[in-house]
Amino acid sequence: xxxxxAPSILAADFGNLQRDLEMVNHSVADWFHVDIMDGxxxxxxxxxxxxxxAVNRYAKKPLDIHLMxxxxxxxIKQFTDAGAANISVHYEACTHLHxxxxxxxxxxxxxxxxxxxxxxxxxxxDIIEDVDLVCLMSVNPGFGGQKFIxxxxxxxxxxxxxxxxxNPSLLIEIDGGVNHHNALSLVEAGADxxxxxxxxxxAKDQEEAIRLLKxxxxx
Ligand code: DX5
Ligand code: ZN
Numbered sequence: 259x260x261x262x263x264a265p266s267i268l269a270a271d272f273g274n275l276q277r278d279l280e281m282v283n284h285s286v287a288d289w290f291h292v293d294i295m296d297g298x299x300x301x302x303x304x305x306x307x308x309x310x311x312a313v314n315r316y317a318k319k320p321l322d323i324h325l326m327x328x329x330x331x332x333x334i335k336q337f338t339d340a341g342a343a344n345i346s347v348h349y350e351a352c353t354h355l356h357x358x359x360x361x362x363x364x365x366x367x368x369x370x371x372x373x374x375x376x377x378x379x380x381x382x383x384d385i386i387e388d389v390d391l392v393c394l395m396s397v398n399p400g401f402g403g404q405k406f407i408x409x410x411x412x413x414x415x416x417x418x419x420x421x422x423x424x425n426p427s428l429l430i431e432i433d434g435g436v437n438h439h440n441a442l443s444l445v446e447a448g449a450d451x452x453x454x455x456x457x458x459x460x461a462k463d464q465e466e467a468i469r470l471l472k473x474x475x476x477x
Pocket of ligand 2: 291292293324423433453
């Protein structure tokens with residue numbers, strides 16, 4: 259399978275959100291990555307349901323929702339009602355991760371688990387069969403535009419090895435600091451989905467930046 263590209267709208271121009279969403283609609287991107295931050299699980303607040311409703315109104319590609327919030331169970335239904343295709347919750351934020359994952363699937367969404375850079379991959383061994391995707395954080399969650407953490411390459415390989423037997427169709431998504439220099443190596447290491455915020459939205463030609471991430475060649 260060719261890898262997927264998920265522009266992170268956290269880096270979009272919120273004063274021109276419709277324009278930026280239409281740019282992504284028109285591009286070769288596969289998903290919209292939507293970062294929800296609560297100011298508790300992460301030291302930043304992004305946006306909530308009214309903005310998500312606007313995103314859902316214009317977005318013509320699946321919404322990949324990344325919940326950086328404590329106790330996400332309380333809001334799963336609202337996110338599915340708001341148009342989510344995928345919902346990822348943080349391993350570090352869920353006391354009853356298995357229950358939360360089942361809840362997401364029962365509501366008809368694909369379920370993902372996101373992991374912070376310091377969380378051992380081995381901790382996923384008893385949830386890996388139940389999820390559709392693992393979102394490997396390649397920065398500490400909370401902000402766009404941060405520096406990529408190099409140990410991600412090793413973590414992708416470890417995760418691919420772990421998933422080999424238990425969930426061969428697992429999607430591995432990389433989130434944070436993805437750029438034109440590391441994208442090819444990430445896909446070669448085993449990444450299936452690349453999230454990109456700043457690399458897309460700070461580019462002069464945003465559609466071309468997406469196209470370059472999709473049709474990778476050595477930079
Ligand atoms: C970080 C978010 C990322 C972020 C990526 O907490 O989860 O999705 O928007 O932005 P860039 O690609 O700029 O690192
Ligand atoms: Zn994210």
